[in-house]
Structure formats: structure tokens, C-alpha cells
Amino acid sequence: MTTQAKHSSAALPLGFQWGAVKAGIKASGKLDLAVAIAPKGANAAAMFTSNQLVAAPVTVGRRHLISTSGRVSAVLVNAGNANCATGAAGIDACEATCRAAAEAFGCVFDQVFPSSTGIIGVPFPADKVIAAMPAIKQALGSTVEHAETFARAIMTTDTKMKVDYAVIADQSAGTEIRIFGTTKGAGMIHPQLGMPPAPPHATMLAYIFTDLVADSAELTALLQPSVERSFNSISIDGDTSTNDTVLLIASGASGIKLDHSNRAAFEAELNRVCASLAHKIVDDGEGVGHVVTLHITGARDAAEAKQVAKAIAHSPLCKTAWSSADPNWGRLMAATGYSGVPFDPNRVKVSIGPHLVFADGLRVPSFDKAATHATMMEREYTITIDLGQGKGECRFLTCDLTAEYVAINADYSS
Amino acid sequence: MTTQAKHSSAALPLGFQWGAVKAGIKASGKLDLAVAIAPKGANAAAMFTSNQLVAAPVTVGRRHLISTSGRVSAVLVNAGNANCATGAAGIDACEATCRAAAEAFGCVFDQVFPSSTGIIGVPFPADKVIAAMPAIKQALGSTVEHAETFARAIMTTDTKMKVDYAVIADQSAGTEIRIFGTTKGAGMIHPQLGMPPAPPHATMLAYIFTDLVADSAELTALLQPSVERSFNSISIDGDTSTNDTVLLIASGASGIKLDHSNRAAFEAELNRVCASLAHKIVDDGEGVGHVVTLHITGARDAAEAKQVAKAIAHSPLCKTAWSSADPNWGRLMAATGYSGVPFDPNRVKVSIGPHLVFADGLRVPSFDKAATHATMMEREYTITIDLGQGKGECRFLTCDLTAEYVAINADYSS
Numbered sequence: 001m002t003t004q005a006k007h008s009s010a011a012l013p014l015g016f017q018w019g020a021v022k023a024g025i026k027a028s029g030k031l032d033l034a035v036a037i038a039p040k041g042a043n044a045a046a047m048f049t050s051n052q053l054v055a056a057p058v059t060v061g062r063r064h065l066i067s068t069s070g071r072v073s074a075v076l077v078n079a080g081n082a083n084c085a086t087g088a089a090g091i092d093a094c095e096a097t098c099r100a101a102a103e104a105f106g107c108v109f110d111q112v113f114p115s116s117t118g119i120i121g122v123p124f125p126a127d128k129v130i131a132a133m134p135a136i137k138q139a140l141g142s143t144v145e146h147a148e149t150f151a152r153a154i155m156t157t158d159t160k161m162k163v164d165y166a167v168i169a170d171q172s173a174g175t176e177i178r179i180f181g182t183t184k185g186a187g188m189i190h191p192q193l194g195m196p197p198a199p200p201h202a203t204m205l206a207y208i209f210t211d212l213v214a215d216s217a218e219l220t221a222l223l224q225p226s227v228e229r230s231f232n233s234i235s236i237d238g239d240t241s242t243n244d245t246v247l248l249i250a251s252g253a254s255g256i257k258l259d260h261s262n263r264a265a266f267e268a269e270l271n272r273v274c275a276s277l278a279h280k281i282v283d284d285g286e287g288v289g290h291v292v293t294l295h296i297t298g299a300r301d302a303a304e305a306k307q308v309a310k311a312i313a314h315s316p317l318c319k320t321a322w323s324s325a326d327p328n329w330g331r332l333m334a335a336t337g338y339s340g341v342p343f344d345p346n347r348v349k350v351s352i353g354p355h356l357v358f359a360d361g362l363r364v365p366s367f368d369k370a371a372t373h374a375t376m377m378e379r380e381y382t383i384t385i386d387l388g389q390g391k392g393e394c395r396f397l398t399c400d401l402t403a404e405y406v407a408i409n410a411d412y413s414s
Numbered sequence: 415m416t417t418q419a420k421h422s423s424a425a426l427p428l429g430f431q432w433g434a435v436k437a438g439i440k441a442s443g444k445l446d447l448a449v450a451i452a453p454k455g456a457n458a459a460a461m462f463t464s465n466q467l468v469a470a471p472v473t474v475g476r477r478h479l480i481s482t483s484g485r486v487s488a489v490l491v492n493a494g495n496a497n498c499a500t501g502a503a504g505i506d507a508c509e510a511t512c513r514a515a516a517e518a519f520g521c522v523f524d525q526v527f528p529s530s531t532g533i534i535g536v537p538f539p540a541d542k543v544i545a546a547m548p549a550i551k552q553a554l555g556s557t558v559e560h561a562e563t564f565a566r567a568i569m570t571t572d573t574k575m576k577v578d579y580a581v582i583a584d585q586s587a588g589t590e591i592r593i594f595g596t597t598k599g600a601g602m603i604h605p606q607l608g609m610p611p612a613p614p615h616a617t618m619l620a621y622i623f624t625d626l627v628a629d630s631a632e633l634t635a636l637l638q639p640s641v642e643r644s645f646n647s648i649s650i651d652g653d654t655s656t657n658d659t660v661l662l663i664a665s666g667a668s669g670i671k672l673d674h675s676n677r678a679a680f681e682a683e684l685n686r687v688c689a690s691l692a693h694k695i696v697d698d699g700e701g702v703g704h705v706v707t708l709h710i711t712g713a714r715d716a717a718e719a720k721q722v723a724k725a726i727a728h729s730p731l732c733k734t735a736w737s738s739a740d741p742n743w744g745r746l747m748a749a750t751g752y753s754g755v756p757f758d759p760n761r762v763k764v765s766i767g768p769h770l771v772f773a774d775g776l777r778v779p780s781f782d783k784a785a786t787h788a789t790m791m792e793r794e795y796t797i798t799i800d801l802g803q804g805k806g807e808c809r810f811l812t813c814d815l816t817a818e819y820v821a822i823n824a825d826y827s828s
Contacts, residue, residue: 053751053759085747085759087776120744121777188731188748237730239745240752314728316651316815317602320823330534331653333499334602337467338654345467345499362501363535401730402824403817409734410816 011144011165013178013211015040015251018146019139020153023132025080025118025125033129034153035136036075036209037105042251044072044113045219047193047227049244055084056094056124057114058243064098064110070216072249073107075207076114076129077154079184082203083116083124084242093126104133115245117156117184117203151182154205157408158186162280166269170256177254177266181208181273185281187409189236190314191244193227203241206231206277211254212266218258222270223248230274233306234397236285237405238314282397287405290322292398293382299392304341308385309396311339319401325376327369329357336385347388353381425558425579427592427625429454429665432560433553434567437546439494439532439539447543448567449550450489450623451519456665458486458527459633461607461641463658469498470508470538471528472657478512478524484630486663487521489621490528490543491568493598496617497530497538498656507540518547529659531570531598531617565596568619571822572600576694580683584670591668591680595622595687599695601823603650604728605658607641617655620645620691625668626680632672636684637662644688647720648811650699651819652728696811701818704736705811707796712763713806718755722799723810725753733815739790741783743771750799761802767795 016038023033046065048058065072076097083090098112105112116124140146151161166179183206191204214222227246248270258266283291294312299305312318315335321328329350336348350358353375357367375381430452437447460479462472479486490511497504512526519526530538554560565575580593597620605618628636641660662684672680697705708726713719726732729749735742743764750762764772767789771781789795 051748051751052753052755052757053747082744085744085772085776087760087774089776120748121772190752192752239729239731239748242748242751315653316730316819317653317823320820323820324824326824330496330499333467334465334534334653334656337465337656338604338606339466341466343466346501358499358535360501362499362503401820403820405730406734406737406815406817406820409731410738410740 011167011178012142012147012180013209013251013253015042015211015253016209017140017142018150019136019141020149021132021135021139023078023128025078025128031149031153032078032080033132033136034077034150035140036150036207037140038073038249038251040251041071041073042249043214043216043219044070044247044249045216045223046245046247047223049241050192050194051240051242053085053242055082055116055243056086056090057083057116058245059091060094060098061113061115061245064113067110071111072113073111074101074105075247075249076101076112077205078116078129079154079156080118081116081122081124082118082120082243085121086124090124093124096126097129100130100133104137113247115205117154117205117243120242147180154184156184157286158184158284160284162277162284164273164276166273168262168265168269170262175254175256177210177212177256179208179210179269179273181206181277183277183281185236186284187237187286188239188241189234189281189285190238190240191231191234192240193232193244193246203243204231204281206246208248208273210250211252212250213252213255213257214250219248219250222267226271226274229271230278233395234278234282235310235313236282236399279397282399285399286408287402288399289402290400291380292322294396294398295382295384297384297393298386298388298390300390301392302394305392305394306396307341308336308339309394311335313396313398316401322376322400323402325373327352327357327372327376332383332385333358343387343389349386349388351384352376425581425592426556426561426594427623427665427667429456429625429667430623431554431556432564433550433555434563435546435549435553437492437542439492439542445563445567446492446494447546447550448491448564449554450564450621451554452487452665454665455485455487456663457628457630457633458484458661458663459630459637460659460661461637463655464606464608465654465656467499467656469496469530469657470500470504471497471530472659473505474508474512475527475529475659478527481524485525486527487525488515488519489661489663490515490526491619492530492543493568493570494532495530495536495538496532496534496657499535500538504538507538510540511543514544514547518551527661529619531568531619531657534656561594568598570598571700572598572698574698576691576698578687578690580687582676582679582683584676589668589670591624591626591670593622593624593683593687595620595691597691597695600698601651601700602653602655603648603695603699604652604654605645605648606654607646607658607660617657618645618695620660622662622687624664625666626664627666627669627671628664633662633664636681640685640688643685644692647809648692648696649724649727650696650813693811696813699813700822701816702813703816704814705794706736706813708810708812709796709798711798711807712800712802712804714804715806716808719806719808720810721755722750722753723808725749727810727812730815736790736814737816739787741766741771741786741790746797746799747772757801757803763800763802765798766790
């Protein structure tokens with residue numbers, strides 16, 4: 001009933017066109033301005049960073065979604081400049097680009113949804129975005145090539161384009177709903193997305209396009225739990241950006257609404273696409289050598305499980321040990337211990353991959369250092385910490401800390 | 415009235431003897447077992463890590479202070495093994511070493527105060543400590559050389575011995591009170607010390623000896639505010655150890671109590687010694703290239719100021735920028751923004767050294783990148799963030815994150 005078609009234009013949701021151009025914002029001269037339009041309009045739901053400091057496009061995007069009750073006709077994304085900490089001039093610049101896009105694509109001003117990613121605090125070159133409008137209008141199309149051009153243009157320090165696709169067959173109608181998602185990382189990644197008017201946080205941008213028939217409230221209800229288990233359950237460096245944005249946008253062009261026959265399948269595929277994109281972000285994180293899933297179980301609730309996961313995911317000592325495949329479970333226990341979650345160390349069990357390493361308050365007699373080290377030499381593995389005091393659990397995706405991460409971010413770049 | 419005498423045996427508090435030996439706990443074969451005794455006894459106050467996972471000597475030390483109402487005759491410290499996550503056997507091992515010390519130094523069992531620092535999760539070699547008792551008894555003495563042998567033996571990854579001295583003249587009596595303090599770092603440093611029975615956190619150990627006449631309750635009242643502004647206001651890596659301990663121990667041998675004539679001077683010198691030792695820890699932190707004081711002002715209260723300071727001090731993106739002297743104020747503002755403290759970005763002012771870089775919601779027009787970079791090339795400088803919404807403030811000491819830190823901690827060491 002549910003199928004997944006990758007890299008097939010048949011999988012692209014109907015009712016959208018994508019395009020991208022080189023507007024001269026990135027110093028590298030690469031693609032840096034992306035547009036997606038819904039010629040007949042679309043409904044959308046968005047979640048934004050919880051950072052107190054928000055970029056101009058986050059302020060403007062929230063305002064637009066409120067004023068249109070979630071109606072969006074164009075998504076306008078640039079890379080190379082975050083338009084953050086740019087004051088009133090930054091807001092004016094963002095609005096000017098939205099007006100230019102509205103004119104180019106024939107929609108009303110506040111149905112343009114803007115995003116930016118790149119350097120903070122540098123005046124935003126609205127003139128370059130506005131000047132690129134005729135070219136980007138020419139570049140629009142609805143093939144996979146067009147969609148993936150959009151995906152490439154939003155990249156910053158990413159080394160790979162990040163996309164995923166899904167098709168949900170509707171048994172009764174013989175038709176299908178499609179999903180196309182794309183995202184970008186790759187540093188300042190610890191998204192803590194909330195619904196407006198929550199505060200904002202890491203430059204992760206994600207756009208999920210679908211041709212489902214749904215209103216903004218329904219999309220919000222679909223998006224929140226999916227984001228909580230995907231984008232809100234990853235961390236590369238614990239730094240929550242000022243620009244993080246996830247947009248779920250539905251053109252309605254499939255003609256299909258969710259009902260009892262297809263809801264579970266759609267939700268499963270939306271969850272899978274979000275999880276897949278979140279995984280791609282960590283896998284392509286700055287300087288990442290190992291992708292580590294923290295599976296925290298036996299907590300009193302899911303929130304406490306996540307609190308433990310975050311303490312470990314943000315511990316430089318745990319992360320550096322992972323970089324050398326060092327089975328240093330003492331650092332895992334120390335980070336669990338300062339997470340702020342009360343627990344009894346004597347009831348905790350720690351496993352690295354299939355290897356139980358700590359139980360009953362001390363290293364297990366069967367501790368196999370060589371085998372555990374071998375597991376940690378893999379690109380990906382899971383660390384399981386059972387707190388032994390309840391049924392709350394979470395899976396949190398993170399990575400090691402390497403000298404390469406330090407080198408990338410120590411670059412004299414401001 | 416207050417003088418400071420460094421490296422003079424005249425400055426050492428009366429009523430103590432110090433010594434250290436090589437007990438074979440450190441793989442390097444260096445000094446690894448230190449003892450301080452108060453032959454006529456002493457009163458003490460201690461603060462321990464707030465980590466939920468505590469090492470055996472923390473459990474035993476707390477218990478002993480409670481059972482003796484703060485009476486301590488011997489301090490027994492080893493480096494090379496933290497005796498943490500070692501289960502009931504670790505507690506037994508710690509108690510066995512306390513019994514051996516009590517016999518060697520002629521005091522009761524629970525007047526021995528134990529500490530350990532080193533690797534977590536490895537069975538504790540109590541036999542080596544016990545076997546070293548005759549040698550350490552021979553090594554005891556009350557000169558600066560003896561005291562500094564104690565200071566060297568407690569080192570782990572520290573590259574320098576850390577000591578400080580103070581003499582507080584008592585005008586009325588023509589006599590003086592003396593302070594000798596020593597500490598060790600140099601990784602897993604983000605002490606969050608609380609009074610027992612608070613939970614524990616980073617392997618920082620600090621011992622402050624004085625010959626003041628004071629009971630345990632009075633020492634506690636002196637220690638807490640001093641620790642809050644010193645050891646609890648530093649972070650190297652945000653990792654709170656399982657063994658952190660600060661002990662203030664008073665022999666009473668000066669014969670002087672605190673009163674209106676000398677209290678302010680003693681408190682000032684105790685604060686100075688604690689601050690000086692805390693500074694030495696950060697300055698000698700693993701891989702540290704720059705020592706940065708975060709001066710957060712204009713907060714609604716001191717707690718919120720510290721919350722902002724910690725978000726910045728634990729941000730890999732801020733810390734890597736400092737390593738290359740990059741005046742990336744955008745990362746400072748982003749970390750302030752996700753600290754969880756509500757504020758209005760338009761009222762915030764950020765200065766690096768004497769250079770105002772951000773105000774009124776954007777980079778100041780006078781931003782002098784070259785001059786700011788030059789300030790950040792210094793070994794030490796201050797970043798001031800004025801939140802513009804109150805009178806709360808704090809000073810928090812931290813450091814950059816370097817590839818050398820990663821290399822030190824990625825060493826396959828478990």
C-alpha cells in the first residue's frame with residue numbers, strides 16, 4: 001500500500017515548480033537563491049528556532065503565515081547571508097525581496113515565505129535577490145532536476161545535497177499522495193523548533209512539499225510530532241541557530257484528503273522523510289567521523305530521556321572519545337550524572353552496540369574492550385543507556401567531535 | 415594591614431604537615447599520593463560535585479564529615495585512579511585506605527578525609543596506598559617544599575603546580591592568620607559544587623589550609639560564597655566531574671578568631687586565593703590558547719547572568735572562533751539567544767576588550783575588525799555583554815576550544 005520511489009519525477013508532488021540561480025550572494029559564486037512556487041497556492045505550517053535572537057526572515061515569515069492563515073504561494077530561500085542581527089534594515093531588505101518575488105510570481109506580498117542561511121550580522125544584499133528574479137522565473141520547472149537544483153542552492157557548509165521522496169498510494173481512489181523533502185545543515189545544529197510565537201535557534205532549513213489536500217491547522221498537527229522525533233532530536237554541536245525553519249507545504253493537487261484509509265500511511269512516510277533528512281544532516285555534519293544514536297530507555301518520561309541524551313550529545317569528553325573509538329563508558333556515566341535527571345547509578349545499564357559495558361554500579365566482568373572498540377570503529381552505531389526507573393525513552397542522533405570540526409569553525413570568517 | 419607573601423615558608427599556616435610519595439598508581443611513575451595532617455586536629459568544611467554519579471571518596475568524605483561534625487585530622491589524596499563507578503568494592507577500598515592512614519597518623523578512622531582523581535571505572539588499588547603509608551609518614555614536614563610536594567602529587571593532566579598563599583595581619587594582636595591553597599585541573603572542568611548532600615561533578619580538587627580558629631559551620635559560611643565566585647564560575651569543557659571537591663580546613667594554630675577587625679581582610683584574601691587558583695585551572699586547561707572572562711551585565715539577576723555566560727562558555731562555535739581570534743560576535747549573540755534567558759536583542763551591547771561591536775540590534779558602524787582581532791590575539795581578554803534589563807551581573811572564566819584539546823581527549827585511554 002505504501003511505496004517509496006526515489007529520484008523519480010513521478011514521485012514529485014504535483015502543484016509546485018522549483019528553480020535556483022546564482023545571485024552572487026555566496027562568495028564562492030555557487031547557486032545561492034532558490035524558489036519554489038505553488039501557482040494555484042498552497043497551505044503551510046512552519047516551525048521556527050527557539051533562539052531569542054531571530055533572523056529577519058523568521059520574523060517576516062511568522063508574520064506572513066499569521067496574516068494569511070498559512071497560505072503560501074512562493075518560498076524564497078537564499079544561502080550566503082543569514083540576514084540576522086541586521087536590525088530594521090534587515091527586515092526592510094527581507095520585505096523588499098518578498099515584494100519582488102510577489103510581483104515576479106503573481107501572488108500577494110505576504111504569501112511569499114522567506115528563509116536565509118549564512119553569515120550573521122552582515123547587511124543583507126536585497127538588491128542581488130531582486131535583480132535575480134527574472135532569471136529565477138526562467139529557471140522554474142517541475143522535474144526532479146528542478147527540485148534538486150533548489151536543494152543544492154540552499155547548501156552552505158554541506159558537502160552533499162539532502163533530499164528524500166515518498167509516495168503514499170490511496171487504495172480506494174487508485175491515486176497517490178507524494179512528498180518531496182529537502183534540508184541543509186551542517187554546523188550550528190541543535191534545532192529546538194517550536195510553533196510561532198516560540199523563540200528561534202540553529203541554521204537548519206527544511207522544506208517538505210506534498211500535494212495532499214490539507215489546511216494549515218491539519219498540517220501543523222502533522223508537522224509537530226514528526227519534527228519532535230526528527231529535527232528536534234539531533235545535535236551536531238549544541239549550537240541552536242537564529243534561522244532554523246521547517247516548512248510543510250501542501251498544494252492539494254493530488255485531490256486527496258487524509259482519512260482512516262490513508263492517514264497512518266501518510267504519517268509514517270512523513271515521519272520517515274523527516275527522520276531521513278535529519279539523519280542526512282548529522283551524517284554530513286562538519287568534521288563528522290561517527291554518527292551515534294543515543295537510545296535512552298527506562299527513564300521516568302520521554303523528556304527526562306531526552307535531557308540525558310542532550311547532556312551526552314553536548315559533552316566534549318564523550319564526543320572526543322567517540323572520535324577515537326574509545327569505549328570510555330565512564331564519560332557517558334559522568335555526563336548522565338550531570339544531566340540534572342535524578343537516577344540510581346546502581347540501576348543503570350550501558351551498552352555500546354550489542355556490548356553491555358556497565359551494570360550494577362560498575363564495569364561488567366564480561367567487558368570486552370576489543371569488541372567494543374571494533375563496534376565504535378564503524379561509521380554508525382547505537383549507545384543504549386537504560387536508567388532502570390520507568391518506561392520513558394528517546395532516540396537522539398549525534399556525532400563525534402573532531403579536530404576537523406575545530407579547524408572548520410576556527411576559520412577566520414566573521 | 416593585609417599582606418601577601420608568596421613562596422615563603424613564613425606564609426604557611428601553622429598546625430599542618432604535608433608530604434607525598436610515588437605509590438605506583440600513576441602509570442607514569444610520578445608522585446601520586448599526597449597527605450596533609452593536622453597533628454592536633456582541625457575543623458573543616460567541604461563542597462562536592464553535583465554529579466549524580468559520585469566517586470567512592472566523595473561518598474566516604476561526606477559521611478566522615480557528618481559523623482565527626484567536620485573534624486579532620488588527615489587529608490589523603492591520590493591521583494591516577496578516580497575510584498569512581500567501582501561499586502561496593504570501591505567504597506571498601508576507600509575505607510581501607512582511611513583505616514591505614516588513621517593508624518599511621520594516630521587519629522580516628524573517620525577523621526581521615528579522602529579524595530581521588532584519575533581514570534573512572536578501574537578497580538582502586540588500595541593495596542598500593544596502604545603499602546605507601548610508612549614512606550609517606552617519613553615524607554611529612556611543614557616547609558614550603560613539603561606543601562608544594564603535596565601540590566605536585568595531586569596533578570593529572572595539569573602541566574603546572576597550582577598554589578597560592580596569603581597572610582592576614584591581625585592589628586590588635588600583632589599576630590597573623592595564614593592561608594595556603596592548592597588545586598588541580600585540567601579537563602572535565604565545570605565545577606558545580608554544592609554543600610552535602612548535594613550531587614557531585616568535574617575532577618577539580620582544591621584544598622585551602624588556614625590556621626584560623628573557626629568551627630565547621632563558620633568555615634562553611636566562609637567557603638560557599640567564595641567558591642560560588644571562583645571554582646563555580648569557571649568552565650573548560652562543560653563536563654562536570656564525579657570527584658570535584660573543595661576543602662577548607664582550619665587548624666586553629668594561629669589562635670586568632672574572626673571578628674570585626676579582621677573578618678573583611680580574611681574574606682578578601684580567601685576570595686583572592688580561590689579566584690587565583692580557579693584562574694590557574696583555566697589557564698592550564700587542556701589545549702587552552704586563550705583565557706576569556708565573560709562579564710555579563712544588565713541581567714535581571716546574577717543567576718540569569720551566569721546562565722548566559724554558561725551558554726557562551728559551552729558553545730563550540732564561540733570557543734572555536736576564540737581559538738583563531740575571530741571577532742565573530744554573531745556566535746556570541748546566537749548563544750546568548752539560546753541560553754534560555756529572555757531579553758530584547760535591541761537593548762544588548764557586546765564588547766570585546768575595549769571594542770564595542772554590537773548595539774541597537776546590529777553591528778556598530780564603528781566596528782573595527784582589525785583592532786578587535788588584535789585584542790583577541792592576546793592570551794587573555796574580557797568579553798562584556800550588557801543585556802540592558804537590570805543590575806544582575808557575573809564574571810565567568812572560560813577558554814577557547816582547540817584541536818589540541820580534541821587530540822588530548824581523543825587519546826584511546828579507557
